[in-house]
Amino acid sequence: MKNRTPVTRWFDRVFVxxxxxxxxxxxxxxxxxxxYYIADIPGLxxxxxxxxxxxxxxxFAAFLLALLAQVLVLWFFRWRTDLKLSGGGMLRxxxxxxxxxxxxxxxxxxxxxxxxxxxxxxIVDWAHLGLVLLLGVTAVILAMVKRRAYATWKK
Amino acid sequence: MKNKNVSRRxxxxxxxxxxxxxxxxxxxxxxxxxxxxxxxxxLSRCIGCGECVYACRESNEYKxxxxxxxxxxxxxxxxxxxxxxxxxxxxxxxxxxxWLFIQSAEVEHxxxxxxxxxxxxxxxxxxxxxxxxxxxxACSREANGIxxxxxxxxxxxxxxxxxxxxxxxxxxxxxxxxxxxxPRFAGNGVMYxxxxxxxxxxxxxVPACIEVCPENVQTIGPRAAVxxxxxxLAESMNGYVYGEHENGGTNTLYVSPVPFEKLDxxxxxxxxxxxxxxxxxxxxxxxxxxxxxxxxxxxxxxxGVLGIGAKLIRENEDEE
Ligand code: SF4
Ligand code: SF4
Ligand code: SF4
Numbered sequence: 001m002k003n004r005t006p007v008t009r010w011f012d013r014v015f016v017x018x019x020x021x022x023x024x025x026x027x028x029x030x031x032x033x034x035x036y037y038i039a040d041i042p043g044l045x046x047x048x049x050x051x052x053x054x055x056x057x058x059x060f061a062a063f064l065l066a067l068l069a070q071v072l073v074l075w076f077f078r079w080r081t082d083l084k085l086s087g088g089g090m091l092r093x094x095x096x097x098x099x100x101x102x103x104x105x106x107x108x109x110x111x112x113x114x115x116x117x118x119x120x121x122x123i124v125d126w127a128h129l130g131l132v133l134l135l136g137v138t139a140v141i142l143a144m145v146k147r148r149a150y151a152t153w154k155k
Numbered sequence: 156m157k158n159k160n161v162s163r164r165x166x167x168x169x170x171x172x173x174x175x176x177x178x179x180x181x182x183x184x185x186x187x188x189x190x191x192x193x194x195x196x197x198l199s200r201c202i203g204c205g206e207c208v209y210a211c212r213e214s215n216e217y218k219x220x221x222x223x224x225x226x227x228x229x230x231x232x233x234x235x236x237x238x239x240x241x242x243x244x245x246x247x248x249x250x251x252x253x254w255l256f257i258q259s260a261e262v263e264h265x266x267x268x269x270x271x272x273x274x275x276x277x278x279x280x281x282x283x284x285x286x287x288x289x290x291x292x293a294c295s296r297e298a299n300g301i302x303x304x305x306x307x308x309x310x311x312x313x314x315x316x317x318x319x320x321x322x323x324x325x326x327x328x329x330x331x332x333x334x335x336x337x338p339r340f341a342g343n344g345v346m347y348x349x350x351x352x353x354x355x356x357x358x359x360x361v362p363a364c365i366e367v368c369p370e371n372v373q374t375i376g377p378r379a380a381v382x383x384x385x386x387x388l389a390e391s392m393n394g395y396v397y398g399e400h401e402n403g404g405t406n407t408l409y410v411s412p413v414p415f416e417k418l419d420x421x422x423x424x425x426x427x428x429x430x431x432x433x434x435x436x437x438x439x440x441x442x443x444x445x446x447x448x449x450x451x452x453x454x455x456x457x458x459g460v461l462g463i464g465a466k467l468i469r470e471n472e473d474e475e
Contacts, residue, residue: 011467029290031312032341035234050288050318055440062448069452073459079468107445110438112282112403115298118305125292 005150006083018067021060026132028053061103068100082154088142089150095135102128177365179376179384189298191281192356193381193406194365195374196274199392203257203272207364207372208246211255211276214352214363218306219243219252220345222329227338234343236328248427249275251327251347255364258428260421264413265393271411271418274364274372275429276349277302277323278398278405284437285315285324294346300378300406303350308332310342320402320437321429324348378406385410403436 004012028047033039039048046052075083085093105124109116116124142148185192222240229236239245243252258273283302286294293309296302304315304324310333316324324346333342352362360366365373374384382399385408389396397409409431411418419431436442 007467029288029314031290031314031317036231037233050314051284051437051440054288055444058441058444058448062444062451065448066451066455066458069455070459070463071455073456074467077459078462083468107448110282110287110441111445112438112442115296117297118292118295118303121286121295122292122305122308125290129290 004148005089006153015067018060018064022057022064023132023136025053025057025060026129029057058107061107065100068096079151083151084154085151086147086149088138088147092135092138092142092150095131095138098131099128099135102131177361177368177371177374179374179380181380182376183359185299185377191298191300191378191406192375193279193300193378193408194351194362195376195381195385195388195408195410197372197374197388198271198273198409198411199394200370201257201272201274201372202370203259204369205246205257206367206369207274208253208255208257210363210367211349212253214355215254215350218347218350220306220327220330220347222327222344223334224329226329227334229343230339237326237344238328239325240327240329248425249323249325249348249429250427251325251345254347254349256428258422260418262413262417262421264417269413271413273409273411273418273422273431276364276407277351278321278402278407279349279351280402281404281406282402282436282438282442284318284320284402287438287441288318289315297353299356301351301353301356303353304346304348306331306345306347309345310336311344311346312342313346315346318437320434322426323429325427381406381408397431401434403438 024047027033029050031048031050033044033047039045102124105116106128108114109121109124139148182192184190220240222238224240226236226238237251239250239252242250246253246256248256255274255276258275260271260273262269262271279300279302280296281300283294283296285304286296286302289295291308291310291312294302294304294315309331311326311328311331313324313326316322316326325348326344326346328344331342331345333344336342352360352364355362361375362373365375374381376384385396385399388394388410392410392412394410394412395414397411397415398405398407409415415431422428422431424430
């Protein structure tokens with residue numbers, strides 16, 4: 001019971017698909033899939049198409065933002081009375097917030113007429129990538145110790 | 156970004172007599188405020204002497220790569236080294252040691268044969284894909300319109316070159332940060348291109364290629380003024396403008412007495428030799444999608460407020 005937040009399967013799946021697509025299209029921003037032959041696997045050539053994966057990342061980022069906004073509202077107006085965040089949940093919510101924040105900054109920077117200083121650009125990019133790696137590691141560890149749940153029922 | 160050191164005097168300091176022509180009114184003010192500056196290249200004046208090419212080298216030599224050899228062996232084997240360090244004097248294409256070169260074309264137009272010389276370098280796009288898609292934060296666009304690759308940070312993955320509509324940035328293996336990280340497995344050097352002499356512009360001096368030109372081919376100034384001048388110039392010679400709208404707008408405007416399609420067909424193209432083809436705004440979809448992601452959370456909040464998905468919680472703990 002402790003291993004999963006008491007959300008429906010449907011919700012769980014949408015969230016996992018969204019995060020997976022974001023992780024893959026995000027990693028594809030680094031020129032590694034071609035170098036390591038992954039984009040040579042039939043059907044995976046798109047992994048080396050930087051524009052395609054970039055747009056995909058934007059689209060799923062929009063999905064994720066919609067999903068997170070909905071969850072925030074539901075949390076504060078409904079769920080909060082019945083559920084409480086687990087420690088692992090809190091940690092991942094913090095990391096996610098950082099990822100979303102740096103992602104938004106990056107999107108703003110990519111709009112016409114916006115300029116960040118070279119130092120700021122670097123900080124935003126490194127933070128985005130670093131937080132994602134941390135979130136990945138955290139998620140794997142929590143799954144291994146069977147503490148996947150973001151939240152559990154209050155007693 | 157503001158630079159108090161920039162005065163009309165410093166901007167002019169390096170210019171010879173008559174050099175004031177290359178500086179549009181408002182440039183000093185714009186540079187001081189970190190406003191977007193653009194350059195204009197009057198192709199009807201360029202005689203292809205190559206002075207700008209050599210001035211660029213001389214002025215930027217201290218930035219050129221000093222690769223350490225032997226290069227770290229690459230994994231996997233398909234990763235090729237790009238080594239220009241033994242061919243530093245190549246000047247008929249872009250290389251890590253040659254950020255500017257002259258393309259020449261002989262084209263017939265309006266019953267006349269025109270010989271046109273075209274100084275080529277980075278266009279300094281207004282919304283540059285090289286900077287927007289750099290995953291490592293090494294390439295960025297500055298408020299004054301300069302697009303620059305930070306050679307301390309670049310890993311040389313060459314993505315900027317792949318996404319650049321003109322394939323401008325050029326790689327040198329064996330230099331840069333990747334050597335300190337995982338030299339065999341990630342990165343492959345540093346990418347180099349014209350940085351519009353950022354260090355000179357920061358001090359209020361015009362870029363080296365502009366300063367040296369005996370024919371005053373180039374002009375630098377606030378973008379709006381440069382665009383205006385480009386149109387007036389094109390009108391005066393019944394000519395054409397390239398760079399104003401290409402890739403959504405650049406800060407390098409070419410004015411030519413012959414259509415750019417004809418130049419594009421006549422110039423020698425290939426690696427390090429960009430074309431003059433029409434280029435759509437490569438970032439347009441992202442610009443629109445960014446708007447979508449502003450609306451997305453609003454939709455999410457609305458869905459939450461309306462209670463849509465409130466049932467996303469399993470009421471019954473045992474449900475699987
Ligand atoms: S120095 Fe001037 S005239 Fe000579 S090639 Fe360069 S732009 Fe043309
Ligand atoms: S011309 Fe290419 S390298 Fe230069 S700013 Fe535009 S996209 Fe970047
Ligand atoms: S602006 Fe500076 S770096 Fe760029 S081509 Fe001219 S001299 Fe070279």
